[in-house]
Amino acid sequence: MEPTHKPGHFHGGLRLNYHKELSNQNAIVAGKAQSRYVVPVQQHIGAPGEIIVETGQCVLKGQMLTRPTKLISAPVHAPVSGRVVDIGKQAVPHPSGMPADCIVIENDFQEQWVERNPVGDRYNQMNSHELRNIVRDAGIVGLGGAVFPSAIKQTETNIHTLIINGVECEPYITCDDRLMRERAREILSGADIIAHIIKARECIIAIEDNKPEAIAAIQAAADEDGTGFFRVQSIPTIYPSGSEKQLITLLTGKEVPINGLPADIDVLCQNVGTAYAIHKAVHEDEPLISRIVTFTGKGIKQTQNLEVLIGTSIADCAAQCGGYSDDASCLIMGGPMMGYTLSSDQLPVVKACNCLLVTTSDEIHPANTEAHLPCIRCGRCVDVCPAKLLPQQIYWYASTHNFERATEYHLFDCIECGCCTYVCPSQIPLVQYYRSAKSEIWTLEAERKKSNHARERHEARERRLQQQKREREENLRKKREMLNKKKGGPAESEIDQKKTAIEAALARVKQKKESLSVAPKNVDHLSADQQRQIKEADQRRRANGKESDE
């Protein structure tokens, strides 16, 4: 039976305190220009692009800095005009905290753009392939947080439904809310381009019902459009309704199959920010060099949404927000449910950066990794899990390193939304257990692959060496034969004959020696007394010889 739900529902989820009012009251503010921008080469899921600029080179605003090399890849662009002053490892915002390749650009404050040739409304006459190339070359990735290259997502055509995700279900974050309120027309314009690429027949813009202003703004833009192609759908405020799979189920009643794609059920889902970026790419020929970032939390003085260039230092943005309050304790990138803490603010804003949440210690209560109570199997996590898993059982297997069972219980279908951890009365950091189990399984898998590879290589090498040895011997033999023939000397077979002759001769000598010891001696002419003495001496010698033999 195919699981079907009535639209308007998905399993589990939470009602949270949203704190959206902290940052959604004021209009988006442009970030201040800075003198230095650090642009990480990899800001997306997939392969990093190939760096096509050199240190010392002057670049123009919007100029491509890297070129996508593989299918799943995205380029990055210069956020300002200026000079490339450094290419190398720099600290970047990433959960691992590992430095990564970055291109550092010194701003010349000239704002000189590369030559731009916007397609504009001509996109209607362009085919999907051409438009996808524009999206790809503009470095556009999913701006809801997943940063998956958008052009790849739009490969399938004749997808029935395009969903524009304006749900923004995580607490605190309001960048999409403000974007929808202020730039509704552009979002719909971007949505229309995506719809054109995938040849969609309908477009649903989904927004949580805790954002009435955004709903009104998008509705007004849809009315203005007048084609009836866009349908604004208000959905209940339940975390994580903004997660792609959950949103699709909520709207269509269908589930995205395990290991499948939304396209399998005739749906494509894109974030409002992505739609906006695509509008800019097509209508202004502007690549993705800026994004809207929510600065919020009790730990920052002026909570607001800033439109900042990619590569701007977080510290500079925080300074523009009036700095941190005295009791600020955590800097979180993303929301309080799925974000991660940063250990410094000397990091660049990247494409994935939708929110920077600065919290005070009374504002957050992360589960304690060191001392949590044991699981009492109460099942609250089962009730809230949107992936319909058994989090308590996966925890049991993950914490005892029974990875086979953990995988059997669908560890890899966990979307790490944090609902289970939120409700856990024992305060077990469940998601953290899942994350480390996943990465351990990946490591083991990689190691196994590596050791398999190494073993295969070793075996191949052994085989090769043996083969070489055999060939060498064969060659040597042939050469020797050839040489002998040339000299007119005996061939191999003659040598063999000689060898056997020699051996036979040696054997004869040996036999003779042995028989000699018992052969009659030439003693006939000696006197009886002498013969007796010899006999005695012989006996003595024999006895001695026997002794020494022993």
Place this chain on the structure above:
Amino acid sequence: MLFRKAHSPFINANTRVHSIMYQVLAALIPGTLASIYFFGWGILFNLIIATGVCLLSEAAVLKLRARPVKPTLKDGSTLITACLLALALPPLVPWWLTVIASIFAIVVAKQLYGGLGFNLFNPAMVGYVVVMVSFPREMTYWTAPLGAMDQWLSFSDVFNIIFHSAVPGQASIDSITMATPMDAIKTQVALEHDISSTRQSPVYGPLFGVIAGKGWEWINLLFLAGGLWLIKMKTIDWRIPVSFLLTLLLISNFFAVSDYATYPSALFHLLSGGTMLCAFFIATDPISASTTPRGRWIYGAGIGVLTYTIRTWGGYPDGIAFAVVFMNITVPLLDYYTRPKTYGDLEVD
């Protein structure tokens, strides 16, 4: 700015293990007060002995295992075990029996398995089963409820019975104790006396109330009320009590309808013995119960079937403890075979 490191999610609900446990304890209060009202000082003694011994043995084992003592004792789980055990035991059992049951519950059934969260069996029910099997005679030391008796046995009488096995006057203990209504019906049915004649007999008649046993029906109703409150507060899962009570109701109704004289009514079963205590406080112990939604339905139903079977055809006065312990054994299997379908799993069953 401290740049503290932490892992998401950074916020959480305010439910804690101890708050769940204390809610359960609070929900036990009305039924417990009713038990004390109808069966007197003995229940109080049981509660005090069980609580003391459970806490002490828990502390002792934790100390031996070099585990923190205070936080564990504070979580409230030990108190629940003690209360459930005390409420299940007859009011006049000798003190050492309560002590043995408590030690067995905490030391063997809970701590030897690894403590809170790791016990396969419900500790209170294991303690109960051990003394039930070992000391069946003492486990019949129930008294008639208030109403069937004019007044409570005096404090000193109960004290002497429990601590010195000394019965007031020259009487034997059997002259003080009284069968429970459920037991009375079972033994009388075995003697081919039908239920209505038992209810009207001069010996057993006073034990019966409107529906079930006098006192028992009130105790059960108050445990039911406490349980409903727990479900409303979402402290316990509703599936186990619903499935247990529904199963018990359907089976007992089937037999009662088929033979009115031999099988007590469904309502009698629902309001007798430990039915409601089991439904909302014992079977719902999440640690020893099944943890999947479907598994909980089966788990509750299994306890219902076993309880009815033991009550009706078994040799023990009530079947709850055995039913629960037996179903505890099936939990790993239930959990494994009742896994819910994961999101996006489109495979046909």
